[in-house]
Amino acid sequence: MEGDPREALLVKPVEEDEVDLKTKLWVENKKMWVVAGPAIFTRFSTFGINVISQAYVGHIGATELAAYALVFTLLTRFANGLLLGAANGLETLCGQAYGARQYHMLGIYLQRSWIVLIFLTTALVPVYVFATPILIALGQDEDIAKEAGKIALWFIPVIYSFIVSFTCQMYLQAQSKNMIITYLAVLSLTIHIFLSWLLTVKYHYGVPGAMVSTILAYWIPNIGQLIFVTCGGCPETWSGFSTLAFKDLWPVIKFSMSSGAMLCPQSASLVSLFLFGDSLELWYNAILILLTGNLKNARVAVDALSICLNINGWEMMISLGFLAAASVRVSNELGRGDSKAAKFSIVNIVVTSTSIGLVLFVFFLFFRERLAYIFTNDEDVAVEVAHLSPLLAFSILMNSVQPVLSGVAVGAGWQSVVVYVNLGCYYLIGIPIGVILGYVIKLEVEGVWIGMLMGTLVQTIVLMIITKRTDWDKQVSVARTRLKRFFVDDQPTDGSSAL
Known part of the structure; x- marks a missing residue:
C-alpha cells in the first residue's frame, strides 16, 4: 500500500532545512579556517622563533640564558602586550569596515595604527636602554642584569618589528588574505634555524650572532607583508600612503589605547x-x-x-x-x-x-x-x-x-x-x-x-x-x-x- 502523499510533503521541508544547515556549516567553516589555519601556523612559527633563540643562547652559557629569559619574559613580553593591546582597535575597525564594504578605510586605519604604535614603541625604548639598573632595582643578580642590559639593546629592533607585524596581520586577516603571512613565516623560521646555527655554532659569534638571526626572523615577514600590501596584493583596500591618516587622529589614538574608550x-x-x-x-x-x-x-x-x-x-x-x-x-x-x-x-x-x-x-x-x-x-x-x-x-x-x-x-x-x-x-x-x-x-x-x-x-x-x-x-x-x-x-x- 502506497504511503500518504501528505507525509512526503511533511518530510520534504525538514530535509531542506537539514541541507541548509549543512550548507551553512560548510560555508562558515571555510570562512573560519581561511583565517584560523594560517593564524595558528603563524603563531606556532613566532613562538618557535623565541624557542629556537633561547635554545641557542642556552648553549652559549647559563648567565646568557638567564639574561635572555629575563629580557624576553619581563621586558619584551610586557612591550608585546602593550603594543598588541593598542593594535586591537585596528582589528575591530578593519573587520567591521571590510564587512560594511568601506574598503578604502582599511588602508587609512592601517596607517593611523602605524602612527600610534610608532610613538608608543619609542616611549618604551628607555626601558631597554636602562634595562640593567631596572633589573637590579627589581632584585635580580647583578651579573645577570648586566648581561641582560646588553641583550636588551638587541631587542629594540624586535619591539619595532611588532608595529608592522601586529597591524599588517590584523589588516590582512580582516580580508581573509593571511595565507601570505603563513608563507613568510615558513621562510623566516627556516632562515632563523640556519642562521642561528651558522652564527652561534659554526662561527661562534655568541649572543650577537643569535640576536642578529632573531632580528632578521622578526623582520623578514614584515618586509614581505609590506611589499604584498603596498605593491598590489590588496588593490581594494590599499590606495597608497595618504595624509588622511592624520585626519581626526586624536579619536583614533584614544580608541587604539583603550579600544571601546x-x-x-x-x-x-x-x-x-x-x-x-x-x-x-x-x-x-x-x-x-x-x-x-x-x-x-x-x-x-x-x-x-x-x-x-x-x-x-x-x-x-x-x-x-x-x-x-x-x-x-x-x-x-x-x-x-x-x-x-x-x-x-x-x-x-x-x-x-x-x-x-x-x-x-x-x-x-x-x-x-x-x-x-x-x-x-x-x-x-x-x-x-x-x-x-x-x-x-x-x-x-x-x-x-x-x-x-x-x-x-x-x-x-x-x-x-x-x-x-x-x-x-x-x-x-x-x-x-x-x-x-x-x-x-x-x-x-x-x-x-x-x-x-x-x-x-x-x-x-x-x-x-x-x-x-x-x-x-x-x-x-x-x-x-x-x-x-x-x-x-x-x-x-x-x-x-x-x-
Whole structure:
C-alpha cells in the first residue's frame, strides 16, 4: 500500500532545512579556517622563533640564558602586550569596515595604527636602554642584569618589528588574505634555524650572532607583508600612503589605547587599564613562576611548572588562531549588518575549538609524565609533571573556550570590558586563591596552578554570560555608529591626497 502523499510533503521541508544547515556549516567553516589555519601556523612559527633563540643562547652559557629569559619574559613580553593591546582597535575597525564594504578605510586605519604604535614603541625604548639598573632595582643578580642590559639593546629592533607585524596581520586577516603571512613565516623560521646555527655554532659569534638571526626572523615577514600590501596584493583596500591618516587622529589614538574608550572617553583611567590589561594577562604565567620559586623544593617545582606552561603555551597558539577567526568573523558580519550570521559564527567557532580542546584534554590525561621526558631526564621533575598533568589538561580545556570569547569581544569592540574582566578574574581571584592554596594550605605548586585555573574559569563564565546576553541587533547599530565616526571620503575635497 502506497504511503500518504501528505507525509512526503511533511518530510520534504525538514530535509531542506537539514541541507541548509549543512550548507551553512560548510560555508562558515571555510570562512573560519581561511583565517584560523594560517593564524595558528603563524603563531606556532613566532613562538618557535623565541624557542629556537633561547635554545641557542642556552648553549652559549647559563648567565646568557638567564639574561635572555629575563629580557624576553619581563621586558619584551610586557612591550608585546602593550603594543598588541593598542593594535586591537585596528582589528575591530578593519573587520567591521571590510564587512560594511568601506574598503578604502582599511588602508587609512592601517596607517593611523602605524602612527600610534610608532610613538608608543619609542616611549618604551628607555626601558631597554636602562634595562640593567631596572633589573637590579627589581632584585635580580647583578651579573645577570648586566648581561641582560646588553641583550636588551638587541631587542629594540624586535619591539619595532611588532608595529608592522601586529597591524599588517590584523589588516590582512580582516580580508581573509593571511595565507601570505603563513608563507613568510615558513621562510623566516627556516632562515632563523640556519642562521642561528651558522652564527652561534659554526662561527661562534655568541649572543650577537643569535640576536642578529632573531632580528632578521622578526623582520623578514614584515618586509614581505609590506611589499604584498603596498605593491598590489590588496588593490581594494590599499590606495597608497595618504595624509588622511592624520585626519581626526586624536579619536583614533584614544580608541587604539583603550579600544571601546569612545563609549566613555571621559574616563582617563580606562586608557591606563586597557594599556596594561593585555600585558597583565601575559605576565600572569611569569608571576606564577615567581610565586613557585619561593616554594619548598623550588627547583623541581619551577622546572615542572615551566614544562607544563611550555606545553600550554604551544597549545595556546591553536586557541589564539581561533581567537583571530572569531574576531574576523564577528567584525565582518557586524559590519555587514547581519546579526544572525554573527551569532552563528560564534557558536560554530566555540564548538570547533572546544572539540579540539576535549581531544587534547584526553591526550594529556593519558600521557602524563611521558610528556615530561621530551624536556627533561630528571625523574623527580617527570613525577611532578605527571602530578600536574590533570591540571594542565583542565587548563587546556578551558583555554579552548576563553580565547574564542575574547576574540568575539575584539570583533564587537568590547576590549574595555575584557580589561575589567581580566583584572578581576586574574588579579582579584586567581592569584589570591593561588597564594592561599600554595602557601597557607601548603598545596605548593599545585595550589598556585589551581588558583590560575579558578581565575580562568571565572573569566570564561563571565565572558559566556556577556556573549549570551548581548543584543546582537544592537551591536550592528553600534558598529555602524563606530564606522561612521571614523569614516572619511576616499575622494576628499580638502586637499588631502594619496602619496
